[in-house]
Amino acid sequence: MKLFLDTANIDEIREGAELGIVTGVTTNPSLAAKEGIGGRDGYRSAVQEIADIIDGPISVEVVSPDAEGMIAEGRDIAEWIPNPWVKIPSTTEGFKAISVLARDGIQINQTLCFSVNQAILGAQAGSTVVSPFVGRLDDIGQEGMDLVEDIVAIYRQYQIPTMVMAASIRHVLHCTQAAKAGADISTVPYPVLKQMVHHPLTDAGLARFLQDWEKAGGA
Numbered sequence: 001m002k003l004f005l006d007t008a009n010i011d012e013i014r015e016g017a018e019l020g021i022v023t024g025v026t027t028n029p030s031l032a033a034k035e036g037i038g039g040r041d042g043y044r045s046a047v048q049e050i051a052d053i054i055d056g057p058i059s060v061e062v063v064s065p066d067a068e069g070m071i072a073e074g075r076d077i078a079e080w081i082p083n084p085w086v087k088i089p090s091t092t093e094g095f096k097a098i099s100v101l102a103r104d105g106i107q108i109n110q111t112l113c114f115s116v117n118q119a120i121l122g123a124q125a126g127s128t129v130v131s132p133f134v135g136r137l138d139d140i141g142q143e144g145m146d147l148v149e150d151i152v153a154i155y156r157q158y159q160i161p162t163m164v165m166a167a168s169i170r171h172v173l174h175c176t177q178a179a180k181a182g183a184d185i186s187t188v189p190y191p192v193l194k195q196m197v198h199h200p201l202t203d204a205g206l207a208r209f210l211q212d213w214e215k216a217g218g219a
Helices: 010-019 029-034 039-053 067-077 092-103 116-125 134-139 144-157 172-181 190-197 200-215
Strands: 002-006 022-026 058-061 084-089 108-113 129-132 163-166 185-188
Touching (some): 002 010, 002 190, 010 022, 010 039, 010 190, 029 039, 067 084, 067 092, 116 144, 163 172, 172 185, 172 190, 185 190
Parallel strands (some): 002 185, 022 058, 084 108, 108 129
16 A cells, blocks of 8 residues: 655655655645645645655645536646646536546546445546545544445456545554555555654664663663
């Protein structure tokens, strides 16, 4: 399972890249606004800066509610950077846009997916990757990871090439569960990525090694 960062914070992305384990980034207008990035020009500049740091796919979301607007935005975004995945919502208008953009050869991240049916439709329309939102389903009392498992199982049964990206990840257990479910990608906030690194026994073991080394007269 590959790891993407779910952020528009350049410093977080740079630190993630330095770890050598982040192979892509997902962004959206909400994440951009959180970082004080305003307007389409500001968003485009931020995305281009991200693409200078990360070689892998950069997901960039459209904001138009209608297919015509999504298509126009998607074609524009496809020119911003060498490695875009255009994020299109799992709506009727979104599926229309996905089918057109996919025929154009543009890579699509089908976002805001909350059901197996939406994942099936998106795959048929030509989505490169589908993003089931785990945490948001958990928030309303459903098991979000069950959706990831179901989509993975169906895609494999019918040899559907669309990838599955576990999104709306809230904690490190979600990452473990996504990997066990067979997700191709998990996109995580930077704090969750940092938590994945740490374990108290690792810290305690390292401290003990250093103490023993000093006692033995190590340099």
